[in-house]
Amino acid sequence: IFMEKSPLTNSRQNDTLCKLSPFDTMINAFACYQDQTEQFAKYFICFILDRKVYESMFCDTIWCSKIYKTFSADDFMQQYVSLVHSQDYFLHYRLIKLIPAAQDLLIRRLFSEGEFLAGEQARIKLVQEFNDLFDKRRFQQLLYFVLTIYGSKYMPFGDTDVTLYFKDCIADLFNASASDVELSLLNGFLSIFIKIPP
Amino acid sequence: MAPGIANHTSIGENDDERLPYYVDVSDDTLFTFEVLNSMCMLDNYDHLLFTLECQSVDEEKFAIPPFDVLLVLMTLTTVSDHYKEPILRQNDPYNTSRGKLSRRAFKILRFYVKMLQKYDLNGGQRPDIELLRCQFFLIIDSLSSNARWARPHRRKRRKTENGVIYNFDVAEAEDSELGNIIANPYPYVSCLEQKKSILGNDLLSIKLKQPGSFINMILWTLSNSLQEDNVLYIDNHEVWMPLLELIVDLFVLRHDFFIKHELKSAIDDYHMVQLLSESPLANFLHLIDSSQSGISFCQCIFLSCDYKFDDLDVSIELHPVYYGENTLSKTYIPRTSFSKVYKLKRSMSLRRKIIGTYCKLLTEVPTGHQLIKPKPSADELIKNLSYSLAKFNDIDEFEAFFLTGDLTVASYFVPLIAEDTLCHLFSNFKKSIERLDIKHVALTLVENLDNIGAFLYECTCFFDKGFFVPPERQIKSIELVEINKADICMLALFQYIKFLEGGEVIKSNSKFHDFINAVNGNDRRRKRILSRNAPDSNLPPLMPLLLKLLKS
Numbered sequence: 001i002f003m004e005k006s007p008l009t010n011s012r013q014n015d016t017l018c019k020l021s022p023f024d025t026m027i028n029a030f031a032c033y034q035d036q037t038e039q040f041a042k043y044f045i046c047f048i049l050d051r052k053v054y055e056s057m058f059c060d061t062i063w064c065s066k067i068y069k070t071f072s073a074d075d076f077m078q079q080y081v082s083l084v085h086s087q088d089y090f091l092h093y094r095l096i097k098l099i100p101a102a103q104d105l106l107i108r109r110l111f112s113e114g115e116f117l118a119g120e121q122a123r124i125k126l127v128q129e130f131n132d133l134f135d136k137r138r139f140q141q142l143l144y145f146v147l148t149i150y151g152s153k154y155m156p157f158g159d160t161d162v163t164l165y166f167k168d169c170i171a172d173l174f175n176a177s178a179s180d181v182e183l184s185l186l187n188g189f190l191s192i193f194i195k196i197p198p
Numbered sequence: 199m200a201p202g203i204a205n206h207t208s209i210g211e212n213d214d215e216r217l218p219y220y221v222d223v224s225d226d227t228l229f230t231f232e233v234l235n236s237m238c239m240l241d242n243y244d245h246l247l248f249t250l251e252c253q254s255v256d257e258e259k260f261a262i263p264p265f266d267v268l269l270v271l272m273t274l275t276t277v278s279d280h281y282k283e284p285i286l287r288q289n290d291p292y293n294t295s296r297g298k299l300s301r302r303a304f305k306i307l308r309f310y311v312k313m314l315q316k317y318d319l320n321g322g323q324r325p326d327i328e329l330l331r332c333q334f335f336l337i338i339d340s341l342s343s344n345a346r347w348a349r350p351h352r353r354k355r356r357k358t359e360n361g362v363i364y365n366f367d368v369a370e371a372e373d374s375e376l377g378n379i380i381a382n383p384y385p386y387v388s389c390l391e392q393k394k395s396i397l398g399n400d401l402l403s404i405k406l407k408q409p410g411s412f413i414n415m416i417l418w419t420l421s422n423s424l425q426e427d428n429v430l431y432i433d434n435h436e437v438w439m440p441l442l443e444l445i446v447d448l449f450v451l452r453h454d455f456f457i458k459h460e461l462k463s464a465i466d467d468y469h470m471v472q473l474l475s476e477s478p479l480a481n482f483l484h485l486i487d488s489s490q491s492g493i494s495f496c497q498c499i500f501l502s503c504d505y506k507f508d509d510l511d512v513s514i515e516l517h518p519v520y521y522g523e524n525t526l527s528k529t530y531i532p533r534t535s536f537s538k539v540y541k542l543k544r545s546m547s548l549r550r551k552i553i554g555t556y557c558k559l560l561t562e563v564p565t566g567h568q569l570i571k572p573k574p575s576a577d578e579l580i581k582n583l584s585y586s587l588a589k590f591n592d593i594d595e596f597e598a599f600f601l602t603g604d605l606t607v608a609s610y611f612v613p614l615i616a617e618d619t620l621c622h623l624f625s626n627f628k629k630s631i632e633r634l635d636i637k638h639v640a641l642t643l644v645e646n647l648d649n650i651g652a653f654l655y656e657c658t659c660f661f662d663k664g665f666f667v668p669p670e671r672q673i674k675s676i677e678l679v680e681i682n683k684a685d686i687c688m689l690a691l692f693q694y695i696k697f698l699e700g701g702e703v704i705k706s707n708s709k710f711h712d713f714i715n716a717v718n719g720n721d722r723r724r725k726r727i728l729s730r731n732a733p734d735s736n737l738p739p740l741m742p743l744l745l746k747l748l749k750s
Contacts, residue, residue, distance in 0.1 A: 025537075025540055051296060052533075054296070054297070055296065055297050055298055055301060056301075057301055057304065057305075057435075057436070057440060060305050060308070060309070061255065061309075062309070062312065093295075094296075097251070097295065100255035100256070143294065147294070150252070151252055151255070157252070181292055182292075185292055185294060188245060189248065189294075192245060192248060192249050192252070193252075195233060195249075196249065196252055196253060196261075197226070
């Protein structure tokens with residue numbers, strides 16, 4: 001499956017009948033291959049982004065971050081973007097939930113286009129993306145986009161102007177009788193972000 | 199001083215009405231407590247978990263949930279989708295994170311507990327972590343102080359295969375006194391005052407305070423940890439095994455705190471024993487060991503293992519903790535296959551963990567004294583455990599008990615049990631060969647764990663004289679199991695000495711060569727006799743196993 005471009009974004013189907021092993025056996029087996037293949041980062045990304053693995057009891061940030069630390073962060077990101085489309089915020093969110101340390105790097109990678117991303121400039125880019133998705137009414141993507149960026153150094157928690165702006169946008173559309181479920185979820189999450197101390 | 203004033207009282211300054219681990223909270227924290235509580239009130243568990251998840255990414259800065267919210271999280275852990283799928287879907291229909299509420303709750307709890315364990319090791323000064331610890335301890339104290347509620351679990355005079363009777367009716371609450379949960383020490387309205395259940399499951403503290411319910415939960419977990427029935431195993435794997443492990447970890451943390459800060463007030467040994475007998479961990483173990491001899495502890499801890507009790511007709515009656523957890527919801531398709539090896543590994547490490555806490559408690563008892571409850575001394579405990587282990591029929595279970603689990607200093611009791619079990623095996627074996635009545639074989643292997651030369655010398659003597667070499671006659675399969683078990687005890691001891699000293703150090707000892715020759719000779723003797731008298735046996739020779747163990 002590695003031949004295509006962004007394969008994890010394009011093919012989401014899975015074999016629903018295969019039998020699974022308990023996660024803690026799998027990680028032990030998995031960790032054995034760590035030094036044996038150059039593709040290990042790739043396999044690791046595919047493995048943890050699998051839904052069944054992601055939601056299993058023992059797949060947590062502690063284990064994922066431990067393995068993540070063994071890679072060079074840039075190589076890891078390189079592999080990651082070759083597997084996942086840059087606007088696939090659904091998977092981006094899953095990745096940063098498992099490896100919070102990768103969040104800043106991921107955002108930089110997605111939005112910097114090579115140049116260094118400074119604070120104010122970054123915020124403008126992120127707001128642009130928000131507006132873009134918002135205008136195109138891609139609400140599901142919007143939801144995961146917002147979840148992906150918050151908590152990073154570019155988009156801190158707390159009572160910020162940007163968050164208030166996001167909230168206003170959504171409230172406007174809400175009043176204009178758009179009833180997409182993602183909007184009300186977003187509204188809820190933004191309210192939580194405001195309450196979290198920066 | 200009223201809580202709410204931003205001031206961190208250091209440990210030890212203890213007013214009479216103040217709990218020893220009490221930490222004052224600041225107004226900001228109190229605000230967080232209230233916000234989290236209101237989310238619980240609204241049954242908005244996705245938001246509750248989301249808020250905590252956002253703030254539990256690193257250990258430097260994290261949100262501290264109050265005890266009532268932690269209790270909600272613990273209860274939420276029991277609301278697994280394997281039997282509560284519809285109600286979970288109803289509560290969180292969109293499921294933004296694609297995670298299950300019960301698992302998310304558990305992951306957060308484990309994050310906190312791991313942080314507390316690390317903090318205890320490093321011994322820093324962090325008011326925020328101490329406040330978190332305080333919240334957990336409020337729960338643990340409330341659970342353990344109610345041990346008096348735990349009646350001796352029901353035993354029935356009925357013969358069953360492994361001493362367990364399953365009863366699938368959940369016991370109805372018999373007491374009206376269930377309202378008293380944990381007194382809220384903070385000036386806000388706790389959600390517990392109005393909420394008694396989470397998505398249909400009674401709050402864990404209320405549940406476990408029902409008479410006999412706590413012990414039933416422990417036994418239900420232990421028994422199902424080797425369960426062949428898939429549904430019951432899923433229930434165990436999803437809910438109870440992780441949760442019980444977490445609770446045991448918390449009791450250990452509480453105990454460490456107790457030893458460090460509360461036991462200091464003991465004026466003499468007698469007073470110390472009294473304090474220890476009332477400690478949270480002692481209460482917890484007393485719950486499992488309701489008999490005064492340690493025998494019922496063994497029966498509980500080895501529940502559902504394949505061996506013969508002395509009292510064959512007594513069975514323990516079990517029932518599910520929550521209604522319906524033994525049936526799958528219609529939309530749940532079990533896909534994970536759990537191998538027997540996997541089940542054994544997890545089950546035995548849980549059992550070892552609980553035994554470890556018992557040993558931990560007993561090592562604090564001053565010499566020459568005995569706890570008021572639980573009563574057995576460390577020696578009696580070890581003796582009872584190894585007596586049961588020596589009777590194990592299933593070699594895989596036996597092996598899993600001795601050769602899995604982490605070899606930290608905390609498992610110092612395993613070599614003791616291995617040695618004592620070996621003694622039992624010796625006398626049984628000798629009896630069956632020579633019809634001699636040998637009461638007890640004295641071994642000094644554990645004494646010599648720090649002296650490799652002496653250790654190897656003693657082992658060499660065994661093997662020279664014939665270490666479990668069967669007699670020249672028809673060999674029963676049970677005898678083969680005994681031989682195998684003895685080998686495993688030997689391996690367990692070597693595993694531990696290797697942990698202490700390192701494999702290379704053992705191999706370079708001057709006595710090692712003689713030892714290897716003796717073991718090889720013993721293997722050859724066994725092989726000769728077995729090939730004549732039990733040609734189908736597949737008893738592995740000990741030497742390769744030993745070398746493999748010392749190598750890795």
